[in-house]
Amino acid sequence: MLKLFKEIRKTGSATLGYPFSPIEMPSGFRGKPEHNEKLCIACSACAIACPANAITMELDPDQNFITWDISYGRCIFCGRCQEVCPLFAIELTTDFELAVMNKDDLRESCSYPVARCSKCGKPYASAKEVDYSRRVLESVGGPAAADIKKVDLCLDCRRFDDAEAFAHQAPDRKEA
Amino acid sequence: MLENDFPNALQWHPDPIVLDAKVAEAKQKLLNSIKRSIYVFRVDCGGCNGCEIEIFSTITAVFDAERFGIKVVPSPRHADLLIYTGAMTRSMREPALRAYNAAPDPKIVMSYGACGCTGGIFHDNYCVWGGTDPILPVDVYVPGCPPSPPSTIYGFATALGILDQKLHASHNVAPADEQVPIAFPAIPYKVRVAFEREARRMSGYYYGKQIVDEFMLTLTKDTKDALKAADSLIASETDTRKRAVFMDLKALLMSKVVDE
Structure with missing residues (x-):
C-alpha cells in the first residue's frame, strides 16, 4: 500500500490546472481570428475565401459604408482568411475562450467608407482599397501603371472605357 | 435554413419553445447557485462526431472535467445540462425535442461547436435548421470546429458562472482618409x-x-x-x-x- 502511494507521488498528476491556472496553447493552435481594423483595406478577399461564410461584406442601405462582419459562431478556424489577406489584417491567435451566454456577442464588425466611381457615381469598392491599389500600381510602375486613372472607375465603366479605346484602335489595325 | 428567395410564408418554421415563467425563474436560480457537479447529456443532432471526440477528451485524465463533478450521463433523465452538437438536421429535430422534454426542469442547454451555434459550414444546407437555437432556448454557446477541451471547460465554467465571458459584440467605424502602408515595399x-x-x-x-x-x-x-x-x-x-x-x-x- 505504502509502495503504491510512493509510486503515485513519484508519478505526479497529468491533469492540467485549467481553468484555475492559465493554459498555454501550442504555437500552431488555430484559435480566434483577430481582425486588425487599421491594417484592413476591406478588399473582401477573406469574405470570398471563407468557406463557412463566417466573414461577410455588405454594403449599407444608404451606400456610404461597406461593413466587414465576422460571426465567431460560424467560423471553422481554417485560416483561409489569414492565407488570402494581402496585408496582415487578420491573423489566427491562440485565444480559445470564446464561449458566450448571448449569441449577439459572437459578432464583430467594422464599417469602411466606400469609393464612388468618378464617371457614374456608383459605389464600387472601399476607399481604402482603391487608395492602396493606386499606391501599389505606382510602386510597380511600367505598363501596369499606365492606366492608373482607371482605378477610379467602377467595373462597368472600365469595361466601357476599354471597349471604347479598342474601337478607336480597330481602324488603325485594319489598315496595318 | 432556406435563405434564398423562396417565399417565407410558404416555408414551415419550427415553433420556438417558450419557457414557463416558473421554470425560467427556477433556471435562473439554478444558474446562480450551481457552481459545480452537473450531469451532462449530449445529443448529436447531425454532427460529424468531431465534437463528441472533444467532449470525451474533456473527461479524460489530462483535462478531467470530473474533478468539477461534471459527468457525462447516458440518459437525459439524469441530466442538468444538455449539449447539442451538430447543425440540427430536419430528421433530428424530433429526437432533439424528445431529449429536451425528457430532461427534468430546470435544465441548461448548451450549443456546442460551430454547427450547434449557427449551423457552421452547413448553415445554408437545405436539410438543416441551422443550429440549436431555432428549435430550443439556448443558454450558452461554445464556438469552435470542434471546440478544444480547454474551450469546452471554459464553456462549462461560463455556463456555471465561474468565469466571465470574454467576447462582446462590437461595431466600429473606420475613419475616412486612413492609409495602410504597403506590405514589403522593399521587395519588387x-x-x-x-x-x-x-x-x-x-x-x-x-x-x-x-x-x-x-x-x-x-x-x-x-x-x-x-x-x-x-x-x-x-x-x-x-x-x-x-x-x-x-x-x-x-x-x-x-x-x-x-x-x-
Whole structure:
C-alpha cells in the first residue's frame, strides 16, 4: 500500500490546472481570428475565401459604408482568411475562450467608407482599397501603371472605357 | 435554413419553445447557485462526431472535467445540462425535442461547436435548421470546429458562472482618409508574387504563407545584405522541411538577381 502511494507521488498528476491556472496553447493552435481594423483595406478577399461564410461584406442601405462582419459562431478556424489577406489584417491567435451566454456577442464588425466611381457615381469598392491599389500600381510602375486613372472607375465603366479605346484602335489595325 | 428567395410564408418554421415563467425563474436560480457537479447529456443532432471526440477528451485524465463533478450521463433523465452538437438536421429535430422534454426542469442547454451555434459550414444546407437555437432556448454557446477541451471547460465554467465571458459584440467605424502602408515595399511586387507562389507550391496554403512571410520579413529586416540574412535564416532553422522551403526560396531569389 505504502509502495503504491510512493509510486503515485513519484508519478505526479497529468491533469492540467485549467481553468484555475492559465493554459498555454501550442504555437500552431488555430484559435480566434483577430481582425486588425487599421491594417484592413476591406478588399473582401477573406469574405470570398471563407468557406463557412463566417466573414461577410455588405454594403449599407444608404451606400456610404461597406461593413466587414465576422460571426465567431460560424467560423471553422481554417485560416483561409489569414492565407488570402494581402496585408496582415487578420491573423489566427491562440485565444480559445470564446464561449458566450448571448449569441449577439459572437459578432464583430467594422464599417469602411466606400469609393464612388468618378464617371457614374456608383459605389464600387472601399476607399481604402482603391487608395492602396493606386499606391501599389505606382510602386510597380511600367505598363501596369499606365492606366492608373482607371482605378477610379467602377467595373462597368472600365469595361466601357476599354471597349471604347479598342474601337478607336480597330481602324488603325485594319489598315496595318 | 432556406435563405434564398423562396417565399417565407410558404416555408414551415419550427415553433420556438417558450419557457414557463416558473421554470425560467427556477433556471435562473439554478444558474446562480450551481457552481459545480452537473450531469451532462449530449445529443448529436447531425454532427460529424468531431465534437463528441472533444467532449470525451474533456473527461479524460489530462483535462478531467470530473474533478468539477461534471459527468457525462447516458440518459437525459439524469441530466442538468444538455449539449447539442451538430447543425440540427430536419430528421433530428424530433429526437432533439424528445431529449429536451425528457430532461427534468430546470435544465441548461448548451450549443456546442460551430454547427450547434449557427449551423457552421452547413448553415445554408437545405436539410438543416441551422443550429440549436431555432428549435430550443439556448443558454450558452461554445464556438469552435470542434471546440478544444480547454474551450469546452471554459464553456462549462461560463455556463456555471465561474468565469466571465470574454467576447462582446462590437461595431466600429473606420475613419475616412486612413492609409495602410504597403506590405514589403522593399521587395519588387513581381518578385513577391513569385515568392508567394513558390512557397505555396512547396508547403500548401496557410503554412506556405507563414513561411514566405517569415522569409520576406528576414530579407527586408537586413537592409545591407539580404542574401546573408537569408543564409543565416536557413542556417538557424532546425526544421528540415521548413529549411528546404527556405533554400528553395533563396534559389528563386538568386535566379531573380541581376548584376549591374
